[in-house]
Amino acid sequence: MLSVLFLMATTSKPRPPQRFGSVLGLKGEKLDEYKMLHAAVWPTVAGAIRSVNTRNYSGCLRQMPDGNHYLFSYLEDTRSDLAGHRRKLAANPEVKKWWSLTDPRQQPLADRKEGEWWASMQEVFHQE
Amino acid sequence: MLSVLFLMATTSKPRPPQRFGSVLGLKGEKLDEYKMLHAAVWPTVAGAIRSVNTRNYSGCLRQMPDGNHYLFSYLEDTRSDLAGHRRKLAANPEVKKWWSLTDPRQQPLADRKEGEWWASMQEVFHQE
Numbered sequence: 001m002l003s004v005l006f007l008m009a010t011t012s013k014p015r016p017p018q019r020f021g022s023v024l025g026l027k028g029e030k031l032d033e034y035k036m037l038h039a040a041v042w043p044t045v046a047g048a049i050r051s052v053n054t055r056n057y058s059g060c061l062r063q064m065p066d067g068n069h070y071l072f073s074y075l076e077d078t079r080s081d082l083a084g085h086r087r088k089l090a091a092n093p094e095v096k097k098w099w100s101l102t103d104p105r106q107q108p109l110a111d112r113k114e115g116e117w118w119a120s121m122q123e124v125f126h127q128e
Numbered sequence: 129m130l131s132v133l134f135l136m137a138t139t140s141k142p143r144p145p146q147r148f149g150s151v152l153g154l155k156g157e158k159l160d161e162y163k164m165l166h167a168a169v170w171p172t173v174a175g176a177i178r179s180v181n182t183r184n185y186s187g188c189l190r191q192m193p194d195g196n197h198y199l200f201s202y203l204e205d206t207r208s209d210l211a212g213h214r215r216k217l218a219a220n221p222e223v224k225k226w227w228s229l230t231d232p233r234q235q236p237l238a239d240r241k242e243g244e245w246w247a248s249m250q251e252v253f254h255q256e
Contacts, residue, residue, distance in 0.1 A: 021188030021200060038253040046255055056256065058202070060149030060249035065237060066194035072149060072249065074186070074202040109193060121188035121200065125166040127174055128184065 017055065017076040019126065022118035025107030026061070026069045034071075034105045035061075044094035052085040053078045068107075073118060083115050145183065145204040147254065150246035153235030154189070154197045162233045163189075172222035180213040181206045196235075201246060211243050 026034055038059065049057065057075040064070055077085070089095045112119035154162055166187065177185065185203040192198055205213070217223045240247035 019186055021186065021190075021202070023190055023192075023200070025193070035252050041253060041255070049255060054255075057254065058147055058149065058251055059253045060200075060202075061252050062149075062151055062247065062249040063239075064151075064192060064194070064198070065153070065196070065239075066192070068193070070192070071252070072151070072200050074149070074188075111191075111193075119190065121190040124163050124187050124189050124199070125169060126186045127169070127177060127182075 017078050019123060020073075020075050020077060020082060021121040021123060022073045022116075023109065023121060024071050024073070024118050025109060026071050027105055027107055028069055030105035031061075031069055034102070037101060037105075042094060042098060044092075045098045048089055048092045048095050052088055054085065071106075072121075082120075086117070145206050147251060148201075148203050148205060148210060149249040149251060150201045150244075151237065151249060152199050152201070152246050153237060154199050155233055155235055156197055158233035159189075159197055162230070165229060165233075170222060170226060172220075173226045176217055176220045176223050180216055182213065199234075200249075210248075214245070 055076045055078075058073065060072045060074075062070060062072070079085070090099075106117075108117050109119040183204045183206075185201070187199050187201045189197060189199050207213070218227075234245075236245050237247040
């Protein structure tokens, strides 16, 4: 009985969604290819992202004053373990195939934290 | 009758919220002051932002590879006229006072579009 309650507490209890902002460089010469890929994300990849509880996921592009192009992502997640999500996604063959197309077109920030691909940002305000 | 219908169509019809990503530089030496201000946004300013239908509004900070600090904002809005919102907010004395504190700590991007303070970004993907 106790173990059932424990299981319920650890797996079923809904947590309020948390917000995550991240940033990644994109290689300028691969920009059009990157945008084309993301105009039609594979349903298998979209499904895998949903399966790790990621919601309201957007990516916005901007050329910054250093002349380089950066992609900023915003997502909401009911769990805080983004690194764990990435490990789970990495085990999915379709996601692996997708990343083999997207990774070479990306330029992750050199000073990202250990284990990050997308460099996390610090939320300084939020209003519902 | 026609004018009443027109009024309903232009003022009452709910539109699905749209997403807006924007970016702005922050002056490095003013960073701590900026974060302190945003840790306790004035209720009058928060109310004014809500009154122009802005929802789910977040700001994320990151030092970028050029060494400068940038603030990335994500918001949802049921109307697409962000410039109109800014004009409406600018007429609010409390918002004016707030902006007199925040503007000198910000460094808007030189290549932002005419009429912009926050430089708009291009959404390249979204998943609910």
